Amino acid sequence: MVNVCEAVEDMMKTRERKGEEVGQKRGEEIGRKRGRIFLSFALIFCLLTGVVQSGAAVSAYNVPDDMKWWAEDKFGMFIHFGSYSEYGQGEWAMQTQGISKEKYQETISAKFNPTQFDAKEIVSYAKKAGMKYLVFTAKHHEGLAMWDTKVASFTDHTGQKIYSLQQYTPFGSTGRDIIMELKNACDEAGIKFGLYYSIIDWNHSSQTIKGNFTQMKSWDARTSYINDMKAQLKELVDTYDPAVMWFDGDWTYRKDAPTLSQWWTKADGEDLYQYVKSLKQSIIVNERVCRGFGLGDFECPEQNIPEKAPSRSWETCQTMNGAWGYNKNCEKAYYDVRYMVQDLVEVASKDGNYLLNIGPKGNGAVTAGTQKVLSGIGTWIKKNGESIYGSSGTPFQKKPSWGRYTRKENKVYAHVIKWPKNQKLVAAKLKNKKLQKVSLLRNGKALKYSVKNNKITIKVPKKCPDKSDTVISLEYK
Numbered sequence: 046m047v048n049v050c051e052a053v054e055d056m057m058k059t060r061e062r063k064g065e066e067v068g069q070k071r072g073e074e075i076g077r078k079r080g081r082i083f084l085s086f087a088l089i090f091c092l093l094t095g096v097v098q099s100g101a102a103v104s105a106y107n108v109p110d111d112m113k114w115w116a117e118d119k120f121g122m123f124i125h126f127g128s129y130s131e132y133g134q135g136e137w138a139m140q141t142q143g144i145s146k147e148k149y150q151e152t153i154s155a156k157f158n159p160t161q162f163d164a165k166e167i168v169s170y171a172k173k174a175g176m177k178y179l180v181f182t183a184k185h186h187e188g189l190a191m192w193d194t195k196v197a198s199f200t201d202h203t204g205q206k207i208y209s210l211q212q213y214t215p216f217g218s219t220g221r222d223i224i225m226e227l228k229n230a231c232d233e234a235g236i237k238f239g240l241y242y243s244i245i246d247w248n249h250s251s252q253t254i255k256g257n258f259t260q261m262k263s264w265d266a267r268t269s270y271i272n273d274m275k276a277q278l279k280e281l282v283d284t285y286d287p288a289v290m291w292f293d294g295d296w297t298y299r300k301d302a303p304t305l306s307q308w309w310t311k312a313d314g315e316d317l318y319q320y321v322k323s324l325k326q327s328i329i330v331n332e333r334v335c336r337g338f339g340l341g342d343f344e345c346p347e348q349n350i351p352e353k354a355p356s357r358s359w360e361t362c363q364t365m366n367g368a369w370g371y372n373k374n375c376e377k378a379y380y381d382v383r384y385m386v387q388d389l390v391e392v393a394s395k396d397g398n399y400l401l402n403i404g405p406k407g408n409g410a411v412t413a414g415t416q417k418v419l420s421g422i423g424t425w426i427k428k429n430g431e432s433i434y435g436s437s438g439t440p441f442q443k444k445p446s447w448g449r450y451t452r453k454e455n456k457v458y459a460h461v462i463k464w465p466k467n468q469k470l471v472a473a474k475l476k477n478k479k480l481q482k483v484s485l486l487r488n489g490k491a492l493k494y495s496v497k498n499n500k501i502t503i504k505v506p507k508k509c510p511d512k513s514d515t516v517i518s519l520e521y522k
C-alpha cells in the first residue's frame with residue numbers, strides 16, 4: 046500500500062509541476078481507452094446542443110425522476126470503515142499481505158473497537174464540506190458485516206460466531222449500531238444516506254480466496270451464497286432505508302454462464318438490480334451489480350474523470366490520499382484541496398457526480414488530514430456552491446483554455462483555474478441570448494465586459510481571488 050501513496054505523491058508532484066494547467070491527464074488517458082463506450086455521446090451531444098445552447102437546465106442525457114435529487118446534489122461523501130481500519134493499511138491488506146483468514150479475524154477484527162465513532166460529527170463534516178449524500182461500507186471484501194446481521198451463514202472462520210461488528214468484535218458489548226447512528230444523523234442534517242456492499246466476500250464459507258478474488262467451492266455454494274447475500278440486502282434495505290445501494294467486488298464476472306472462478310454473471314447483475322429495486326423502487330443502484338454491461342442506474346469510474354462525459358448518469362469516486370480504508374502510510378499524502386475542488390468542477394462540467402472518500406481510523410476518529418481537506422472544500426463551496434448544485438454540464442463544445450463551464454437556468458458559470466495575467470478573460474457567449482450581468486460569484490462584484498461575435502471579453506481583477514477556482518457568473522436575460 047505504500048506504493049499507492051507514493052504513486053499519489055508522484056501524481057501530486059506532477060500536478061504541481063504542471064502548475065496551472067487545466068485538465069485531468071490521468072482521466073484523459075483512461076477516458077481515451079474508454080472511447081468506444083462514449084461514441085454515442087457525440088451524437089447525443091450534437092442533437093442536444095440546440096436545447097443546451099438555449100440555456101435550459103438540462104443534462105446531456107435524461108435523468109429519470111427518481112434520480113433527480115442525486116443528479117442535482119452532485120457531491121457526496123464515501124466512507125470506508127471496517128476492521129481493516131483497525132489495522133491501518135488499507136482495506137486490501139488481508140489480500141496484499143497474504144494474511145490468513147484465521148489470523149486476520151483473530152488479530153485484527155477481534156480488536157476492532159470503534160468507540161470514538163461519532164456519526165453526528167462525521168455528518169457535520171460532510172455538511173460543512175457541502176456534501177449532500179453519503180455512502181457507507183456496510184460490508185467490504187473482508188466480509189465483516191457492520192450491522193447486526195441475522196443471516197446465519199455469515200460466520201467467522203470457526204463457524205461459531207456471526208462475523209459482524211456486533212457479534213464478533215469487542216464493540217458489540219456497547220450495543221451500538223453505527224449504521225443506524227449515521228442514518229439518523231444524515232436524516233437530521235438533510236443528507237441522503239446510502240450503503241456500499243461487496244459482492245465478493247473473502248470470509249464467507251462458500252468461497253476460497255483465489256488471487257485477489259474468490260472462487261466458489263461448488264455450484265450449491267454459489268446458489269446459497271447469492272440467496273444469503275440477498276437476505277443481507279433485504280436486512281439493510283428494511284432496516285436502514287438507503288437511498289443509494291452502491292455495489293462493488295463484482296470482478297469475477299462474465300457475460301455468459303458462470304464458472305466456479307468466474308462465478309458472477311451479467312444475468313446475476315440484472316437479477317440483483319431487479320431484486321434491490323423490488324425491495325425499494327426509488328433506490329439508486331450503481332453499475333457494479335455487474336460492470337461493463339451498462340447495468341444499474343449510473344456509471345462509476347474510479348479515481349478518474351473520463352475525458353468525455355459518459356452518455357448516462359455517472360459518478361466518479363475519489364480518495365483524498367490514495368487510500369480508501371484508513372492507511373497510516375498515506376497520512377502524509379493528502380491532495381491539495383484545490384485539486385479536489387478542481388476535480389469537483391471538472392466532474393460537474395460533464396454532468397457527473399463526485400463521491401469523495403474518507404477513511405476513519407480503527408477507533409472511529411476522523412483523521413486531521415481528512416478534516417483539513419473537508420473544511421477547505423467547504424470554504425470554497427460556501428461561496429461558490431451555486432455553480433455546482435443543480436447545475437448541468439458545459440453548454441459549449443469547446444473547453445476553454447483557462448478552466449471549465451457549468452450552467453444553471455439563465456446563468457453560465459465560468460470556472461477560472463488559470464487566471465489571466467493580462468486581466469482579460471475571453472468566454473464564450475450563448476447564441477441568441479442577451480447577456481445582462483457579469484460578476485464574481487464569491488462576492489457579487491460586477492465586472493466590466495464587452496461582447497463581440499459571441500465572445501465575451503471580461504476585465505478581471507489583477508490578483509487571482511481564488512487559486513482553486515474563481516467563479517464568474519454570466520447572467521442572461
Ligand code: GLC
Pocket residue numbers: 125136137293294347362369
Ligand atoms: C476499488 C477498491 C475497493 C474500494 C473501491 C471503491 O475497487 O479495490 O477496495 O472499495 O475501489 O470504489
